[in-house]
Each structure stands twice: as structure tokens, then as C-alpha cells.
Amino acid sequence: MDQTREFLRSQGLPGEDAPLPSAERFPDGAQYRVEIPSTEGPEVLEAVLAEADARGVRVHRISQGSGGMLLTDEELAAMSGTAAQRSVELSLFARPLAGWDTSPMATSSGGAPVAAQARGTEQLVHVLEDIRRTAEAGIRSVLITDLGVLQMAARMREAGDLPGDLQFKISVQMGLANPASVRIAEDLGADTYNVPTDLSLAQLAAIRAATDLPLDVYVEAPDDMGGFVRHFEIAEIVRVAAPVYVKFGLRNAPNIYPSGTHLTPTAVALGKERVRRAQLGLGLLRRYSPEAVTSELGAEGLALPRT
Template sequence: MVARGFARSDHGVPESAKRFPDGAQCRVEIPSTEGPDVLDAVLAEADARGVPVHRVSQGSGALLLTDAELERMAATAARRPVELSLFARPLTGWGAASAASHTPGGAALGAQARGTEQLVHVLEDIARAVDAGVRSVLVTDLGVLETAASLRAAGEFPADLQFKISVQMGLSNPAAIRLAERLGADTYNVPTDMTLGELAAVRAAVDIPLDVYIESPNDLGGFVRHAEIADIVRVAAPVYLKFGLANTPVIYPSGTHLDQVTTALGRERVRRAQIGLERLHRTMPDAVMSAIPATGLALPSL
């Protein structure tokens, strides 16, 4: 298109020279993998479609998994091997104490740990996941992050436990995201609507991997950014390409009553990942994807 006189709108956005420990630029994450049956379905679909899955994550937390379900998910992820990241719950939005979090102006409060009691509950949820062998947890609250990271440094949490910061934390500028990195974040999920220039500015400020939604659910914008996937890899590497799904219901908190829905959504997320990776191969054939198993993944320890 440049030869026809059209200039790219991202002209001047710097490419990232940073990489994963294995030298790769990108990895794949399938979110909303809410239980062991959904995990099995996601991995089966990935095998059928030849889609590499480096990480799966979920939103209901260890909190809403039975001991057996938690152990089964950890065992499956360790066997594959794939990183399993469980949300650290509960948070304000699931409680009855904060009316403000259910208002339009106070919605951001819903992703925070409210009071000392909830802070303790979230740390207990992390500890339960760790006891089951999980080595990656999703965190939304800076206080939880700082406290959990201090417990990791003190040896009360395993040294190989990783803190994946949820998109719901909402930090949206390089200085704020660098603060999360300093507090102990191992990977950061940026807001779903960041431009390439904004991603480049964050990448310049931090070294940890960024998690970027290539497609996001409706309650996070419903954006479909497959056409930008190569540019996102160039600008944000090392980056987890996160394939959510637009036009979907909110499924959190989840459970077996939603298994048919969550399983179907999980399979479609893998299909969307196939579409995205085919696009990446066409437009950036030299993009380097991590092999599996990948160095630095927070794999369950059984």
C-alpha cells in the first residue's frame, strides 16, 4: 500500500528489541478457562487445530473450585505443559459490603480487595492454589500484589510463584505499570484499547511481558484487533497474545451449571487464536513464537 502512496498510520512507532527468556517475541494465552472440563476441551481443540497454547487463565479463582477440581487442573496443566493462572478471589464486586462498586461511577472499585478481611481472604486463596501446585495467580489489587510479593521474598510463598496482573487493575500509563513491576508483577495485562504508540511507551518503561487482548469480551470493550496482531508483536514483545471473545455473556462467577457454555466459548477462543496466528504468519512470517515447553512459564509444581 505504501507503493500506492498510502502511509502507515503507525509510522514512527518503535519496535521492541526485548524478548522472552527463550528469545521469542510472542506466546498464546486462552482466558476464561474456568474449570477442568473446559481446560480439557481447550487443549483438545488446540491439538486439533495445531494452536500452541502457552498459558490458560480464568476469572472465578481457586475460590470456586473444589479441592479435586483444583488438583485436576494443576495436574493437567503440568502434564501438557501449560501455565495455569488462577484469579485471586474474592474482591469487592462479589461482596455485599460496597454499594458503590455496583454503580457506574464506582465500578472500578469492584476489582479491589476491600478492607483487611478481604485482603486476608485473597491471600488465603493464593495460598490454597499454591498448595495444589499452581504457580501463577491473577492479581488486581496493588495491596495484594505488594503483600503477596513480600511473602514470596520471605519464602512464605514459593520463589517460582508468578503474579500475572489482571486487566482489571486498570493501570494505563508507563509510570503506573512500572510501579506494578517494582512491586512484584511478573506480567501485566494492559487495557484492551491501548494504541500501538501507547503500547510502545509502556514497553520502553518495563521489561516484564505484556498481555494484550487481540480480541476482548464485551465487558472489556468487545474489540477485535486481529488485523493489528503483527504490529502488536513488533511493538509489545515479549507479549502474550490473549484471545478473548466478543459477543459473549459475562460468565463470572462460573461453575458446572455453565459448563456447556464455557466449553463452547473455550473452543471458539482457540479457533480465534488460529485465525490470529494465521494472520500473524502471513503478515510477519519471521515472528518468533515460543516452543512448548517454554522457558519461564509458571508451570504447576506437583
């Protein structure tokens, strides 16, 4: 295996998984930021931010999974305005994708990886149009799962068809899980990368050695993403993976995608509990790594909405 390991090193990749400390940082020098996902609408956003205030949790990024396509113009404007006022990044999923389409493979036991892909030219167009509409509402971060969508969106950004300050946050559903694969996403235009939920500290360190991208790491994952609760590992995750978005999902909770007003009370309750989980997890981080540095709100590199 030594020959293969040496070849990987010659390509600028690590030759092995090893939990080495990361010297990389966010532009402001911070090691970690906090993300609350599955914030599915204006009411949920308001509730999450109010809960964060009440619990003393600094939330840097809010993400959403149902996509701009399931928000009205008024709802997009409200979420964009609230996030801008609070100096918080807001990232909306780019949809539609095969999982919500007429694809039987996407819902089959062996076809789950297809669910996050855009099928055919028409769906590629639809996803890019969803990104365009989201950006027109002033939002400057979108969640992407498909490599072709990423490449075309990046080229549109370069050409001026999308705002130059629009950031592409790669979803956990893209599934790339090794240093060489994540570098492909970086080369295609990714701005942050959400790694699979179950990577070890050594595997996270190996990916960090191959990319400068901030890594988004679930420290608590939804049941359909593995159901991991890794709060005691947060300090070590920050140590080996910085700069990292510490992402608080929620185990033992229903999947609410696609969301809507019929699920608002549930989405609000889940969002508030995610903030409580963040309070718990960050308490452990401070206990075991009190020197770890976080960002102020509105810090450089955050894709804040433009209103």
C-alpha cells in the first residue's frame, strides 16, 4: 500500500487518515460557527432566533430544507429581512430533485442516492431557476446536492447571471466522503461542504488536509441521516476539522420535508429544541476546549442576505 499512499501524497492528498489538529481558520480567525438546520419558514426562523436569545446561543447560520420553491415571495422577503437584520446567514435548499419527482427509483430501497439528483435537462433548469429566485429575494446562500447543478450555478455566478457574492453550501445528501471527492466539489465551485454524518475524527482530519473549505458537521443527526448524537466529540471535531460549522440536527424527530403551514407548530417546536441541543453541546465544547474560538455575528465569510 505504500506506493498508493505515496501517489496520493504526490497529488496533494493525505496518505492516511490521522486525527491531526487543524491550523485552518475562518477569515476572522475563528475555529467554529453554529448552524441550526431545518428552519422551514418565517415563523420558525423567528422562533429559533428568539430561543437563541433566551438561551444565550450565538447562531451564525440558519438553513432550510424545503427549498425556495415552497416559500411565497412574501415569505422569502420576510426570512431574508429577518436574517439580514440579525446578521445571520440564511441558506435555502435548491429544489426540485428526483426524490420529490415521479422517480420510483428515488424511493426504492436501493435507489436512495438518486433522490438528491436533478433528473434531465428540465429539472436542471428548474433547480437553477429556484436558485435564481432565491437570490433575487436577497438571499446569498443556497444548498446544493447535485454536481451538475453546482458546476452550472458556479458558471452562472462567474458569468454574472447569479450574484457574485452568492455562496454554494453543499448538502450532506451529496454524500462525497473522502478527500479526493470533496476536492472535486471545491474545484467545481463549492463554498462550504457538509460531510456525511458518520465520519470519524481521523476521516474528518483527512478531508481537512485536502481542502480549505469550511466543513459543516452534524454533531446531532436526524434519524434518517444516522441518528448520531456526538455532543461529547464536539471539542475534538473543532480541533481536527476547523474551520467548521457545528450543526445541530435532532434525533427522534419527524421528517417534515416538504414543509408548509400545516406543519408550522411542529417545525417551531423542533427548531426550538435544536437550539436547546446547541446550548447543551456548546456547554460541553466550552468545558473541554475553553480556548476554542468562535465568530461574532456578521463575521467575514458569512453569506448574509442583501435587502
